[in-house]
Amino acid sequence: GQQVMQIPQYQHVQEGEDFTTYCNSSTTLSNIQWYKQRPGGHPVFLIQLVKSGEVKKQKRLTFQFGEAKKNSSLHITATQTTDVGTYFCAPYSGNTPLVFGKGTRLSVIA
Amino acid sequence: SQTIHQWPATLVQPVGSPLSLECTVEGTSNPNLYWYRQAAGRGLQLLFYSVGIGQISSEVPQNLSASRPQDRQFILSSKKLLLSDSGFYLCACARGRSSYEQYFGPGTRLTVT
Numbered sequence A: 001g002q003q004v005m006q007i008p009q010y011q012h013v014q015e016g017e018d019f020t021t022y023c024n025s026s027t028t029l030s031n032i033q034w035y036k037q038r039p040g041g042h043p044v045f046l047i048q049l050v051k052s053g054e055v056k057k058q059k060r061l062t063f064q065f066g067e068a069k070k071n072s073s074l075h076i077t078a079t080q081t082t083d084v085g086t087y088f089c090a091p092y093s094g095n096t097p098l099v100f101g102k103g104t105r106l107s108v109i110a
Numbered sequence B: 001s002q003t004i005h006q007w008p009a010t011l012v013q014p015v016g017s018p019l020s021l022e023c024t025v026e027g028t029s030n031p032n033l034y035w036y037r038q039a040a041g042r043g044l045q046l047l048f049y050s051v052g053i054g055q056i057s058s059e060v061p062q063n064l065s066a067s068r069p070q071d072r073q074f075i076l077s078s079k080k081l082l083l084s085d086s087g088f089y090l091c092a093c094a095r096g097r098s099s100y101e102q103y104f105g106p107g108t109r110l111t112v113t
Helices: none
Strands: A004-007 A010-014 A018-027 A031-037 A044-049 A057-058 A061-065 A070-076 A083-090 A104-109 B003-007 B008-015 B019-026 B030-040 B043-054 B055-058 B063-071 B073-078 B087-094 B103-106 B107-112
Touching: A004 A083, A010 A018, A018 A083, A018 A104, A044 A057, A044 A061, A044 B103, A070 A083, A104 B055, B003 B087, B008 B019, B019 B030, B019 B087, B019 B107, B030 B073, B043 B063, B043 B073, B055 B063, B073 B087
Parallel strands: A010 A104, B008 B107
Antiparallel strands: A004 A018, A018 A070, A031 A044, A031 A083, A057 A061, A061 A070, A083 A104, B003 B019, B019 B073, B030 B043, B030 B087, B043 B055, B063 B073, B087 B103, B087 B107
16 A cells, blocks of 8 residues: 655754655655644645646745655745644545645744 | 534543544535544544445544435444544545545544543
8 A cells, every 4th residue: 555654753943944844655646735733723735736846835835746756845944933733745646545644743943 | 615513622531432423514515524533643544534425435443433424424433432542533525536635624632531
């Protein structure tokens, strides 16, 4: 079955520093989604990437899909305290439900 | 847009007691529905999903079961809870195929004592 690895598991940054989380799949993906879960809350959909090499931006967030469609990254520029939470990737390979990664928990120290 | 209702928000139940969690969806028809469980500080474990009324797929062997009696209603049940059933239970829906983005309900925090 599909294996998903998301790294790092935890990341502590000073406010203003950059942050990146990576998602790697053992199989070629149809698409990949990213979600954010604030502490005590529920996951919220951020974005979906479909095309090989695709790059999408949402303000300070940059999402990339690898050329081989097996990996993806989420980069946050100049983190703020509002960025605190757990970021999940959810790769989709076309024949099973979405599989969520274990997530990267981001802490931002003001 | 979709709205997902879940209740109760928190629940404390003794070991061996039954469980029934309900999820209802507004704003969409014939959605895919999902039940996830999240242990404290951990990832999302898919328990069940449904592509239509009466159609349930189980991802993980559990003492839990799910039912979909109506198009926009998804129920998670257990006849006898175990301590290991404690966690944050989330219901989610997707517009159609599994590749579409999922919208999550507010969740139920279950503590089995």
